[in-house]
Amino acid sequence: GENVEQHPSTLSVQEGDSAVIKCTYSDSASNYFPWYKQELGKGPQLIIDIRSNVGEKKDQRIAVTLNKTAKHFSLHITETQPEDSAVYFCAAIFSGNTPLVFGKGTRLSVIA
Amino acid sequence: DAGVIQSPRHEVTEMGQEVTLRCKPISGHNSLFWYRQTMMRGLELLIYFNNNVPIDDSGMPEDRFSAKMPNASFSTLKIQPSEPRDSAVYFCASSRQGGNYGYTFGSGTRLTVV
Numbered sequence: 001g002e003n004v005e006q007h008p009s010t011l012s013v014q015e016g017d018s019a020v021i022k023c024t025y026s027d028s029a030s031n032y033f034p035w036y037k038q039e040l041g042k043g044p045q046l047i048i049d050i051r052s053n054v055g056e057k058k059d060q061r062i063a064v065t066l067n068k069t070a071k072h073f074s075l076h077i078t079e080t081q082p083e084d085s086a087v088y089f090c091a092a093i094f095s096g097n098t099p100l101v102f103g104k105g106t107r108l109s110v111i112a
Numbered sequence: 113d114a115g116v117i118q119s120p121r122h123e124v125t126e127m128g129q130e131v132t133l134r135c136k137p138i139s140g141h142n143s144l145f146w147y148r149q150t151m152m153r154g155l156e157l158l159i160y161f162n163n164n165v166p167i168d169d170s171g172m173p174e175d176r177f178s179a180k181m182p183n184a185s186f187s188t189l190k191i192q193p194s195e196p197r198d199s200a201v202y203f204c205a206s207s208r209q210g211g212n213y214g215y216t217f218g219s220g221t222r223l224t225v226v
Contacts, residue, residue, distance in 0.1 A: 032212040043116075043203050043217030044155075051212065089155065093212055097162065099145060100215060104154045 002027055002094045006103025013080050014111055021106045023090035024072040032093040033073045034100065035064060039086045048075070080110045118204050118218035125225055130192040133221045136185055137206030145215065146179055146189050147203040155203075161187065162209050194225045 003026040013019045025033075031052035036044035050057045050064045050073065057064050061080075066073045077084055087107050091100040117136040125131050137144050145160040159169040164181045172179070176195070181187040191198055201222050205215040 034214045036217075041219075043205075043219050044215075045217065046214035049214055097167075097209065099157055099160050099168075102155045 002098075002101050004090060004092050004101050004103040006090050006106060008106060009104065010107045010109070012109045012111060015080060015082060017080055019075075019077045019080055019084070019108055019110075021075045021088055021090070021108070022072060023074070023092075023103050024070075025092045025094075025101075026071070027092075027094045028068070028071060030071075030092045030094050033064070033066060034091050035062075035075050036089040036091065036102075037086045038089065038105075044089055077108075080108075082110050082112050084108060085110045116204055116206050116216050116218035118202075118221050120221060121219065122222045123224070125194055125223070127195055127225055128193045129225075130190065131194045131198075131223060131225075133189040133202050133204075133223070135187045135189070135204030135218060137187070137204070138216055139185070140208070141206035141216070142184065142209045143207045144181060144187050145205045145207075146187070147205065147217075149201045149203060149220070158189070191223075194223075196225045199224050 006023045034049035035047050037047045038044040048059050048062050048064050050066050061078050063076045087105045089105050090103040119134045142163050146158040148156045158171045159179045161181045179189045201220045203217050203220045205217045207213045207215045
């Protein structure tokens with residue numbers, strides 16, 4: 001069935017280092033892949049997304065890469081800062097008007 | 113825009129009581145989603161609406177759960193009767209219809225059933 005696998009479930013990095021979170025999806029027809037950041041006590045917030053016609057997208061310190069052949073996409077955060085500490089969710093649209101399917105989340109801790 | 117507005121932010125109720133959660137989506141968004149978040153299950157989609165019409169409620173755990181969207185600017189999620197295992201954070205999200213658009217989530221309602 002439609003599925004998004006996300007790993008790792010927890011990640012600790014030193015401030016200034018890079019963090020990478022990876023997701024794989026089950027349906028090769030998927031064409032939209034957003035990433036969300038959830039801070040404590042708040043709802044998930046869209047931070048970046050990528051569509052299937054591009055392989056990489058950057059926005060300042062965050063970037064997302066997509067490999068449609070291998071059916072995986074990754075979130076890269078460079079020069080991490082304590083305020084990057086949060087839970088990150090990947091998601092995918094599997095067809096047409098169906099809702100997003102979310103991964104289980106990665107708890108990122110940036111250690112000062 | 114004020115974003116997706118949910119109320120109440122916190123709700124504590126006794127087992128057996130009726131609970132109603134409320135959501136106001138972003139103006140112009142015609143898809144609305146109700147999610148439940150727990151440590152064990154993560155983000156679970158309960159039900160979603162397109163143009164105020166319920167499309168898929170297969171995620172609603174039991175008949176005790178019901179949702180309505182009487183107009184484009186308001187939706188409710190009701191639990192009757194509530195049980196302790198319903199304790200979770202409930203999120204409402206909205207988006208433009210048609211897939212391929214990011215969702216905007218509300219701040220959530222933290223429900224505790226004692």
